[in-house]
Amino acid sequence: MKAFWLAILAAMLLLPSCASKELNLPEPAELFESVKAKVELPEMDEVSGEYLNESTGVEEAEYSSAVHYILSAGLAPDEIVIIKAKDSQTAGAIKEKLDKRLAYKEKSAENYLTEYLPVIKKGLVRRDGLTVSLIVSEKVEEIEEVYDSFK
Amino acid sequence: MARTIVALLLLLVLLPSCQALEPNSLEQIAAPSPEATPSPSPVPTLTEEPTVAPATDEPSEEPSPDVAPETDYPEPETDPPELETNSPEPENPKNDAYFDSAVFIGDSVMEGIRQYVARSRKEEAMLGEARFVTTTNGLAIADVVGDWDRGLMFSYKGVEAPLSDIVSGMGAERFILLFGLNDLSADLKPSVPDVIDRYMRMIAMIREASQGAEIIVLASTPKTVSNWLPPYVLNNGFDNELISSFVDGLAAMCQSEGIGYIDIHSVLMDESGALPAEYSRDDFVHLNDAGAKIVVDMLYDYASRG
Numbered sequence: 444m445k446a447f448w449l450a451i452l453a454a455m456l457l458l459p460s461c462a463s464k465e466l467n468l469p470e471p472a473e474l475f476e477s478v479k480a481k482v483e484l485p486e487m488d489e490v491s492g493e494y495l496n497e498s499t500g501v502e503e504a505e506y507s508s509a510v511h512y513i514l515s516a517g518l519a520p521d522e523i524v525i526i527k528a529k530d531s532q533t534a535g536a537i538k539e540k541l542d543k544r545l546a547y548k549e550k551s552a553e554n555y556l557t558e559y560l561p562v563i564k565k566g567l568v569r570r571d572g573l574t575v576s577l578i579v580s581e582k583v584e585e586i587e588e589v590y591d592s593f594k
Numbered sequence: 595m596a597r598t599i600v601a602l603l604l605l606l607v608l609l610p611s612c613q614a615l616e617p618n619s620l621e622q623i624a625a626p627s628p629e630a631t632p633s634p635s636p637v638p639t640l641t642e643e644p645t646v647a648p649a650t651d652e653p654s655e656e657p658s659p660d661v662a663p664e665t666d667y668p669e670p671e672t673d674p675p676e677l678e679t680n681s682p683e684p685e686n687p688k689n690d691a692y693f694d695s696a697v698f699i700g701d702s703v704m705e706g707i708r709q710y711v712a713r714s715r716k717e718e719a720m721l722g723e724a725r726f727v728t729t730t731n732g733l734a735i736a737d738v739v740g741d742w743d744r745g746l747m748f749s750y751k752g753v754e755a756p757l758s759d760i761v762s763g764m765g766a767e768r769f770i771l772l773f774g775l776n777d778l779s780a781d782l783k784p785s786v787p788d789v790i791d792r793y794m795r796m797i798a799m800i801r802e803a804s805q806g807a808e809i810i811v812l813a814s815t816p817k818t819v820s821n822w823l824p825p826y827v828l829n830n831g832f833d834n835e836l837i838s839s840f841v842d843g844l845a846a847m848c849q850s851e852g853i854g855y856i857d858i859h860s861v862l863m864d865e866s867g868a869l870p871a872e873y874s875r876d877d878f879v880h881l882n883d884a885g886a887k888i889v890v891d892m893l894y895d896y897a898s899r900g
Contacts, residue, residue, distance in 0.1 A: 490712040497726060500752030513709060516883070518702070518730075518876050540752045547731075547749045554746065555702065555732025555776075557826045 466571045466593045471510045471525035474574070482585045485521060487512040499544045501526060505533045520548055520559045524577040534573050541568045541577040548579065692897035693722035697764055699757070700772035702730040703815055703880055710886035720890065727760055732826060734776035735792040739799065758803040768808035769800055774840055775814050775879055779832045790843040797853065810854035812889070813841045817879045819868035824878060834867045856896050858889050
Protein backbone atom coordinates (compact mmCIF):
# COMPACT_ATOMS: atom_id res chain seq x y z
CA MET A 444 0.00 0.00 0.00
CA LYS A 445 2.84 2.28 0.91
CA ALA A 446 4.57 1.56 -2.38
CA PHE A 447 1.37 2.43 -4.21
CA TRP A 448 1.16 5.88 -2.69
CA LEU A 449 4.85 6.44 -3.27
CA ALA A 450 4.40 5.68 -6.97
CA ILE A 451 1.43 8.04 -7.21
CA LEU A 452 3.46 10.73 -5.47
CA ALA A 453 6.34 10.20 -7.89
CA ALA A 454 3.98 10.54 -10.85
CA MET A 455 2.54 13.77 -9.44
CA LEU A 456 6.01 15.18 -8.98
CA LEU A 457 7.25 14.18 -12.43
CA LEU A 458 4.29 15.18 -14.58
CA PRO A 459 4.31 18.92 -13.87
CA SER A 460 8.00 19.10 -14.71
CA CYS A 461 7.26 17.52 -18.07
CA ALA A 462 4.34 19.79 -18.75
CA SER A 463 6.47 22.83 -18.07
CA LYS A 464 8.55 21.94 -21.16
CA GLU A 465 5.59 22.51 -23.43
CA LEU A 466 6.00 25.73 -25.37
CA ASN A 467 3.29 28.27 -25.62
CA LEU A 468 3.85 29.21 -29.22
CA PRO A 469 1.88 32.00 -30.84
CA GLU A 470 0.08 31.67 -34.17
CA PRO A 471 2.34 30.81 -37.15
CA ALA A 472 2.38 34.33 -38.61
CA GLU A 473 3.22 35.86 -35.25
CA LEU A 474 5.83 33.21 -34.57
CA PHE A 475 7.55 33.88 -37.88
CA GLU A 476 7.54 37.61 -37.14
CA SER A 477 9.16 36.88 -33.79
CA VAL A 478 11.82 34.82 -35.53
CA LYS A 479 12.36 37.54 -38.09
CA ALA A 480 12.69 40.15 -35.36
CA LYS A 481 15.39 38.22 -33.52
CA VAL A 482 17.24 36.38 -36.27
CA GLU A 483 18.82 37.98 -39.30
CA LEU A 484 17.19 36.08 -42.13
CA PRO A 485 17.65 36.59 -45.85
CA GLU A 486 14.75 38.27 -47.62
CA MET A 487 11.92 35.77 -47.86
CA ASP A 488 8.44 35.73 -49.38
CA GLU A 489 5.32 34.08 -48.06
CA VAL A 490 3.83 31.56 -50.50
CA SER A 491 1.44 29.43 -48.44
CA GLY A 492 -1.60 27.94 -50.13
CA GLU A 493 -1.13 26.10 -53.40
CA TYR A 494 2.67 26.16 -53.18
CA LEU A 495 2.55 24.56 -49.74
CA ASN A 496 0.08 21.95 -50.92
CA GLU A 497 2.02 21.04 -54.06
CA SER A 498 5.30 20.89 -52.17
CA THR A 499 4.19 18.89 -49.16
CA GLY A 500 0.72 17.49 -49.68
CA VAL A 501 -0.55 19.37 -46.62
CA GLU A 502 -4.18 20.27 -47.26
CA GLU A 503 -5.86 23.44 -46.04
CA ALA A 504 -8.42 21.31 -44.23
CA GLU A 505 -5.64 20.04 -41.98
CA TYR A 506 -4.65 23.34 -40.43
CA SER A 507 -6.14 26.45 -38.92
CA SER A 508 -3.30 28.70 -40.05
CA ALA A 509 0.04 28.40 -41.80
CA VAL A 510 2.91 30.36 -43.24
CA HIS A 511 5.38 29.15 -45.85
CA TYR A 512 8.42 31.29 -46.59
CA ILE A 513 10.93 30.79 -49.39
CA LEU A 514 13.81 32.95 -50.48
CA SER A 515 13.02 36.06 -52.49
CA ALA A 516 16.01 35.49 -54.73
CA GLY A 517 18.68 32.94 -55.43
CA LEU A 518 18.62 29.19 -55.42
CA ALA A 519 19.45 28.44 -51.80
CA PRO A 520 17.06 25.96 -50.22
CA ASP A 521 16.04 28.16 -47.28
CA GLU A 522 12.48 27.40 -46.35
CA ILE A 523 10.41 28.00 -43.23
CA VAL A 524 7.03 26.36 -42.87
CA ILE A 525 4.98 26.85 -39.71
CA ILE A 526 1.61 25.14 -39.52
CA LYS A 527 -0.91 25.09 -36.72
CA ALA A 528 -2.81 21.85 -37.11
CA LYS A 529 -6.50 21.53 -36.38
CA ASP A 530 -5.95 18.72 -33.93
CA SER A 531 -3.33 16.40 -32.56
CA GLN A 532 -3.98 13.67 -35.12
CA THR A 533 -3.52 15.99 -38.08
CA ALA A 534 -0.44 17.49 -36.43
CA GLY A 535 1.10 14.04 -36.59
CA ALA A 536 0.14 13.65 -40.22
CA ILE A 537 1.53 17.07 -41.08
CA LYS A 538 4.81 16.25 -39.37
CA GLU A 539 5.14 13.14 -41.50
CA LYS A 540 4.59 15.21 -44.64
CA LEU A 541 7.14 17.81 -43.64
CA ASP A 542 9.61 15.04 -42.78
CA LYS A 543 9.14 13.74 -46.32
CA ARG A 544 9.61 17.22 -47.74
CA LEU A 545 12.91 17.61 -45.91
CA ALA A 546 14.06 14.14 -46.98
CA TYR A 547 13.24 14.93 -50.62
CA LYS A 548 15.15 18.20 -50.42
CA GLU A 549 18.16 16.37 -49.03
CA LYS A 550 17.99 13.66 -51.66
CA SER A 551 17.69 16.29 -54.38
CA ALA A 552 20.75 18.17 -53.19
CA GLU A 553 22.82 15.01 -53.24
CA ASN A 554 22.57 15.15 -57.02
CA TYR A 555 21.95 18.77 -57.98
CA LEU A 556 22.68 22.15 -56.45
CA THR A 557 24.99 20.11 -54.27
CA GLU A 558 26.56 23.14 -52.65
CA TYR A 559 23.39 23.48 -50.60
CA LEU A 560 23.45 20.00 -49.09
CA PRO A 561 25.07 21.11 -45.80
CA VAL A 562 22.36 23.66 -45.04
CA ILE A 563 19.63 21.14 -45.87
CA LYS A 564 21.28 18.62 -43.57
CA LYS A 565 21.04 21.21 -40.79
CA GLY A 566 17.31 21.46 -41.47
CA LEU A 567 14.76 20.00 -39.12
CA VAL A 568 11.11 19.31 -38.56
CA ARG A 569 9.78 19.91 -35.09
CA ARG A 570 6.43 19.52 -33.48
CA ASP A 571 5.34 21.63 -30.55
CA GLY A 572 1.84 20.56 -29.62
CA LEU A 573 -0.31 21.51 -32.59
CA THR A 574 2.40 23.61 -34.21
CA VAL A 575 4.55 21.80 -36.75
CA SER A 576 7.52 23.51 -38.37
CA LEU A 577 10.00 22.82 -41.15
CA ILE A 578 13.10 24.95 -40.82
CA VAL A 579 15.82 24.95 -43.46
CA SER A 580 18.20 27.78 -42.78
CA GLU A 581 21.79 28.57 -41.94
CA LYS A 582 20.35 30.08 -38.76
CA VAL A 583 18.45 27.04 -37.60
CA GLU A 584 19.95 27.07 -34.10
CA GLU A 585 19.07 30.73 -33.58
CA ILE A 586 15.56 30.11 -34.87
CA GLU A 587 15.13 27.26 -32.41
CA GLU A 588 16.22 29.55 -29.61
CA VAL A 589 13.35 31.87 -30.50
CA TYR A 590 10.95 28.94 -30.37
CA ASP A 591 12.32 27.86 -27.01
CA SER A 592 11.89 31.35 -25.62
CA PHE A 593 8.12 30.83 -25.64
CA LYS A 594 8.03 28.89 -22.38
CA MET B 595 1.12 -5.77 -4.53
CA ALA B 596 -1.39 -5.58 -7.36
CA ARG B 597 -2.01 -1.93 -6.60
CA THR B 598 1.69 -1.23 -6.69
CA ILE B 599 1.97 -2.86 -10.09
CA VAL B 600 -0.99 -0.82 -11.34
CA ALA B 601 0.61 2.35 -10.04
CA LEU B 602 3.91 1.55 -11.68
CA LEU B 603 2.13 0.79 -14.95
CA LEU B 604 0.35 4.12 -14.66
CA LEU B 605 3.70 5.80 -14.21
CA LEU B 606 5.14 4.04 -17.24
CA VAL B 607 2.16 5.04 -19.36
CA LEU B 608 2.22 8.66 -18.30
CA LEU B 609 5.92 9.37 -18.58
CA PRO B 610 6.35 8.67 -22.30
CA SER B 611 3.32 10.80 -23.11
CA CYS B 612 4.80 13.76 -21.31
CA GLN B 613 7.97 13.40 -23.36
CA ALA B 614 5.88 13.85 -26.47
CA LEU B 615 5.28 17.41 -25.36
CA GLU B 616 8.88 18.21 -26.04
CA PRO B 617 9.82 19.42 -29.50
CA ASN B 618 10.85 16.76 -31.94
CA SER B 619 14.03 17.50 -33.74
CA LEU B 620 15.70 15.69 -36.55
CA GLU B 621 19.39 15.12 -36.29
CA GLN B 622 21.24 18.31 -36.89
CA ILE B 623 24.53 18.09 -38.65
CA ALA B 624 26.81 21.04 -38.33
CA ALA B 625 28.43 21.74 -41.63
CA PRO B 626 30.44 24.54 -43.10
CA SER B 627 28.53 27.12 -45.02
CA PRO B 628 28.87 26.55 -48.75
CA GLU B 629 29.90 29.52 -50.77
CA ALA B 630 28.98 29.38 -54.39
CA THR B 631 31.27 31.89 -55.98
CA PRO B 632 30.57 32.03 -59.66
CA SER B 633 32.72 34.31 -61.65
CA PRO B 634 31.07 37.57 -62.54
CA SER B 635 29.36 38.03 -65.84
CA PRO B 636 29.45 40.99 -68.07
CA VAL B 637 26.29 42.98 -68.53
CA PRO B 638 25.14 42.23 -72.03
CA THR B 639 23.03 44.44 -74.22
CA LEU B 640 19.75 43.19 -75.48
CA THR B 641 19.09 44.29 -78.99
CA GLU B 642 16.57 41.77 -80.22
CA GLU B 643 12.91 42.54 -80.15
CA PRO B 644 11.07 39.92 -78.16
CA THR B 645 9.11 37.39 -80.10
CA VAL B 646 6.82 34.55 -79.30
CA ALA B 647 7.36 31.79 -81.78
CA PRO B 648 4.17 29.85 -82.40
CA ALA B 649 4.24 26.19 -83.32
CA THR B 650 3.92 27.06 -86.98
CA ASP B 651 7.18 28.97 -87.12
CA GLU B 652 9.83 27.65 -89.40
CA PRO B 653 12.31 25.68 -87.37
CA SER B 654 15.91 26.65 -87.34
CA GLU B 655 18.69 24.58 -88.77
CA GLU B 656 18.74 20.87 -88.20
CA PRO B 657 20.29 19.92 -84.89
CA SER B 658 23.86 18.89 -85.06
CA PRO B 659 24.78 15.73 -83.22
CA ASP B 660 28.33 16.94 -82.94
CA VAL B 661 28.88 19.17 -79.99
CA ALA B 662 31.98 21.25 -79.89
CA PRO B 663 32.79 22.82 -76.55
CA GLU B 664 32.83 26.55 -76.64
CA THR B 665 36.27 27.85 -75.85
CA ASP B 666 36.11 31.51 -76.74
CA TYR B 667 33.87 33.62 -74.61
CA PRO B 668 33.09 37.22 -75.35
CA GLU B 669 35.12 39.72 -73.43
CA PRO B 670 33.12 41.44 -70.72
CA GLU B 671 32.06 44.92 -71.61
CA THR B 672 33.51 47.35 -69.16
CA ASP B 673 30.95 50.07 -69.78
CA PRO B 674 27.79 48.39 -70.96
CA PRO B 675 25.15 50.47 -72.66
CA GLU B 676 21.81 50.75 -70.97
CA LEU B 677 19.82 47.55 -71.09
CA GLU B 678 16.82 47.78 -73.33
CA THR B 679 13.65 46.26 -72.04
CA ASN B 680 12.76 43.07 -73.76
CA SER B 681 9.62 42.15 -71.88
CA PRO B 682 6.91 41.71 -74.44
CA GLU B 683 3.76 43.66 -73.73
CA PRO B 684 0.78 41.43 -74.32
CA GLU B 685 -1.51 42.94 -76.90
CA ASN B 686 -4.56 41.35 -75.34
CA PRO B 687 -5.75 41.27 -71.74
CA LYS B 688 -4.36 38.43 -69.67
CA ASN B 689 -6.23 35.28 -70.48
CA ASP B 690 -5.98 33.59 -67.10
CA ALA B 691 -8.74 31.12 -67.91
CA TYR B 692 -6.45 29.58 -70.55
CA PHE B 693 -4.20 28.36 -67.74
CA ASP B 694 -6.87 27.19 -65.30
CA SER B 695 -6.53 23.58 -66.35
CA ALA B 696 -2.86 23.80 -67.26
CA VAL B 697 -0.01 22.04 -65.54
CA PHE B 698 3.57 23.26 -65.82
CA ILE B 699 6.12 20.48 -65.63
CA GLY B 700 9.83 20.98 -65.54
CA ASP B 701 13.17 21.01 -63.82
CA SER B 702 14.82 23.64 -61.65
CA VAL B 703 14.42 26.33 -64.32
CA MET B 704 10.66 25.77 -64.16
CA GLU B 705 10.85 25.81 -60.35
CA GLY B 706 12.17 29.36 -60.59
CA ILE B 707 9.18 30.32 -62.69
CA ARG B 708 6.91 28.58 -60.21
CA GLN B 709 8.37 30.53 -57.30
CA TYR B 710 7.90 33.79 -59.18
CA VAL B 711 4.28 32.89 -59.87
CA ALA B 712 3.66 31.84 -56.25
CA ARG B 713 5.07 35.13 -54.98
CA SER B 714 3.11 37.15 -57.52
CA ARG B 715 -0.15 35.39 -56.75
CA LYS B 716 -0.08 36.97 -53.29
CA GLU B 717 -0.57 40.30 -55.03
CA GLU B 718 -2.39 39.56 -58.28
CA ALA B 719 -3.86 36.77 -60.37
CA MET B 720 -1.25 35.00 -62.45
CA LEU B 721 -1.60 32.10 -64.88
CA GLY B 722 -5.09 31.35 -63.61
CA GLU B 723 -5.16 28.27 -61.44
CA ALA B 724 -2.27 26.58 -63.19
CA ARG B 725 -0.50 23.92 -61.17
CA PHE B 726 3.19 23.11 -61.14
CA VAL B 727 5.11 19.86 -61.01
CA THR B 728 8.76 20.79 -60.61
CA THR B 729 11.89 19.59 -58.93
CA THR B 730 15.36 20.80 -58.07
CA ASN B 731 16.93 17.35 -58.08
CA GLY B 732 18.53 17.68 -61.50
CA LEU B 733 15.92 15.49 -63.14
CA ALA B 734 16.59 14.80 -66.81
CA ILE B 735 14.20 13.57 -69.47
CA ALA B 736 16.34 10.44 -69.47
CA ASP B 737 15.24 9.85 -65.85
CA VAL B 738 11.59 10.37 -66.75
CA VAL B 739 11.55 7.94 -69.67
CA GLY B 740 13.81 5.37 -68.00
CA ASP B 741 16.94 5.76 -70.11
CA TRP B 742 18.88 6.56 -66.95
CA ASP B 743 18.48 4.71 -63.69
CA ARG B 744 19.44 7.34 -61.13
CA GLY B 745 16.33 6.89 -59.01
CA LEU B 746 15.28 10.50 -59.55
CA MET B 747 11.59 11.34 -59.68
CA PHE B 748 9.23 14.23 -59.19
CA SER B 749 7.61 14.68 -55.84
CA TYR B 750 4.10 16.08 -56.10
CA LYS B 751 2.05 16.81 -53.01
CA GLY B 752 4.68 15.07 -50.97
CA VAL B 753 4.62 11.82 -52.94
CA GLU B 754 7.48 10.70 -55.16
CA ALA B 755 6.08 8.99 -58.22
CA PRO B 756 6.75 8.41 -61.91
CA LEU B 757 5.60 11.36 -63.99
CA SER B 758 2.99 9.27 -65.79
CA ASP B 759 1.34 8.46 -62.45
CA ILE B 760 1.34 12.09 -61.38
CA VAL B 761 -0.02 13.31 -64.70
CA SER B 762 -2.76 10.72 -64.95
CA GLY B 763 -4.45 11.94 -61.81
CA MET B 764 -4.40 15.64 -62.58
CA GLY B 765 -7.22 15.98 -65.07
CA ALA B 766 -5.33 18.70 -66.93
CA GLU B 767 -6.20 19.90 -70.43
CA ARG B 768 -2.75 21.13 -71.29
CA PHE B 769 0.77 20.55 -70.12
CA ILE B 770 3.50 23.13 -70.54
CA LEU B 771 6.96 21.60 -70.45
CA LEU B 772 10.45 22.92 -69.79
CA PHE B 773 13.12 20.23 -69.85
CA GLY B 774 16.37 19.19 -71.42
CA LEU B 775 19.28 21.08 -69.91
CA ASN B 776 19.98 18.35 -67.37
CA ASP B 777 20.22 15.81 -70.18
CA LEU B 778 22.89 18.00 -71.74
CA SER B 779 24.78 18.87 -68.57
CA ALA B 780 24.72 15.54 -66.73
CA ASP B 781 25.92 13.50 -69.70
CA LEU B 782 29.61 13.48 -70.52
CA LYS B 783 28.93 13.28 -74.26
CA PRO B 784 25.32 14.18 -74.90
CA SER B 785 23.74 13.58 -78.28
CA VAL B 786 21.17 16.22 -79.18
CA PRO B 787 19.16 13.87 -81.44
CA ASP B 788 19.00 11.36 -78.58
CA VAL B 789 17.69 14.02 -76.20
CA ILE B 790 15.10 15.11 -78.77
CA ASP B 791 14.04 11.48 -79.17
CA ARG B 792 13.65 11.22 -75.40
CA TYR B 793 11.62 14.41 -75.34
CA MET B 794 9.26 12.96 -77.93
CA ARG B 795 8.90 9.75 -75.92
CA MET B 796 8.14 11.76 -72.79
CA ILE B 797 5.46 13.71 -74.64
CA ALA B 798 3.93 10.47 -75.90
CA MET B 799 3.92 9.17 -72.33
CA ILE B 800 2.23 12.32 -71.02
CA ARG B 801 -0.35 12.21 -73.78
CA GLU B 802 -1.12 8.59 -73.04
CA ALA B 803 -1.40 9.21 -69.31
CA SER B 804 -3.55 12.29 -69.75
CA GLN B 805 -5.80 11.04 -72.51
CA GLY B 806 -4.50 13.32 -75.19
CA ALA B 807 -4.05 16.63 -73.44
CA GLU B 808 -2.47 19.49 -75.37
CA ILE B 809 1.29 19.82 -75.07
CA ILE B 810 3.22 23.08 -75.21
CA VAL B 811 7.00 23.10 -75.13
CA LEU B 812 9.09 25.96 -73.81
CA ALA B 813 12.51 26.29 -75.35
CA SER B 814 15.40 26.03 -72.91
CA THR B 815 17.04 29.08 -71.42
CA PRO B 816 20.53 29.99 -72.53
CA LYS B 817 23.30 30.01 -69.95
CA THR B 818 25.15 33.12 -68.93
CA VAL B 819 28.34 34.05 -70.72
CA SER B 820 30.45 33.05 -67.74
CA ASN B 821 32.86 30.12 -68.09
CA TRP B 822 31.83 28.96 -64.65
CA LEU B 823 30.02 25.65 -64.38
CA PRO B 824 28.53 24.36 -61.14
CA PRO B 825 30.26 21.34 -59.63
CA TYR B 826 27.31 19.06 -60.41
CA VAL B 827 27.66 19.66 -64.15
CA LEU B 828 29.48 16.65 -65.54
CA ASN B 829 29.75 17.82 -69.13
CA ASN B 830 32.56 20.34 -69.41
CA GLY B 831 31.33 21.14 -72.91
CA PHE B 832 27.99 22.41 -71.64
CA ASP B 833 27.72 25.78 -73.32
CA ASN B 834 25.43 27.98 -75.37
CA GLU B 835 26.42 26.33 -78.61
CA LEU B 836 25.15 23.02 -77.29
CA ILE B 837 22.00 24.61 -75.88
CA SER B 838 21.26 26.37 -79.16
CA SER B 839 21.69 23.13 -81.04
CA PHE B 840 19.20 21.48 -78.70
CA VAL B 841 16.74 24.36 -79.00
CA ASP B 842 16.91 24.13 -82.79
CA GLY B 843 16.08 20.45 -82.50
CA LEU B 844 13.17 21.22 -80.18
CA ALA B 845 11.73 23.73 -82.63
CA ALA B 846 11.99 21.23 -85.46
CA MET B 847 10.38 18.51 -83.35
CA CYS B 848 7.49 20.73 -82.35
CA GLN B 849 6.86 21.85 -85.88
CA SER B 850 6.92 18.37 -87.37
CA GLU B 851 4.72 16.97 -84.61
CA GLY B 852 2.29 19.90 -84.41
CA ILE B 853 3.24 20.68 -80.84
CA GLY B 854 2.86 24.16 -79.40
CA TYR B 855 6.21 25.88 -78.96
CA ILE B 856 7.23 29.06 -77.20
CA ASP B 857 10.70 30.30 -78.00
CA ILE B 858 11.79 31.82 -74.72
CA HIS B 859 15.38 31.00 -75.67
CA SER B 860 15.78 33.70 -78.28
CA VAL B 861 14.05 36.30 -76.11
CA LEU B 862 16.21 35.53 -73.08
CA MET B 863 19.38 35.73 -75.16
CA ASP B 864 21.65 38.69 -75.68
CA GLU B 865 23.56 39.36 -78.88
CA SER B 866 26.35 37.04 -77.76
CA GLY B 867 23.85 34.20 -77.40
CA ALA B 868 24.00 34.19 -73.61
CA LEU B 869 21.52 34.72 -70.79
CA PRO B 870 22.00 38.27 -69.52
CA ALA B 871 23.08 38.45 -65.90
CA GLU B 872 20.02 40.58 -65.20
CA TYR B 873 17.83 37.54 -65.75
CA SER B 874 19.98 35.00 -63.95
CA ARG B 875 19.66 33.72 -60.41
CA ASP B 876 22.98 31.98 -60.24
CA ASP B 877 25.18 33.02 -63.15
CA PHE B 878 24.20 29.79 -64.87
CA VAL B 879 20.87 28.87 -66.48
CA HIS B 880 18.30 29.61 -63.78
CA LEU B 881 16.01 32.60 -64.14
CA ASN B 882 15.44 35.23 -61.52
CA ASP B 883 12.10 37.00 -61.18
CA ALA B 884 12.91 39.43 -64.00
CA GLY B 885 13.62 36.52 -66.33
CA ALA B 886 10.58 34.59 -65.13
CA LYS B 887 8.39 37.62 -65.77
CA ILE B 888 9.43 37.58 -69.40
CA VAL B 889 8.42 33.94 -69.68
CA VAL B 890 5.06 34.61 -68.03
CA ASP B 891 4.43 37.53 -70.37
CA MET B 892 5.22 35.29 -73.33
CA LEU B 893 2.83 32.68 -72.02
CA TYR B 894 0.05 35.23 -71.86
CA ASP B 895 0.91 36.38 -75.36
CA TYR B 896 0.77 32.79 -76.59
CA ALA B 897 -2.57 32.27 -74.84
CA SER B 898 -4.01 35.39 -76.44
CA ARG B 899 -3.25 33.93 -79.87
CA GLY B 900 -5.47 31.01 -79.01
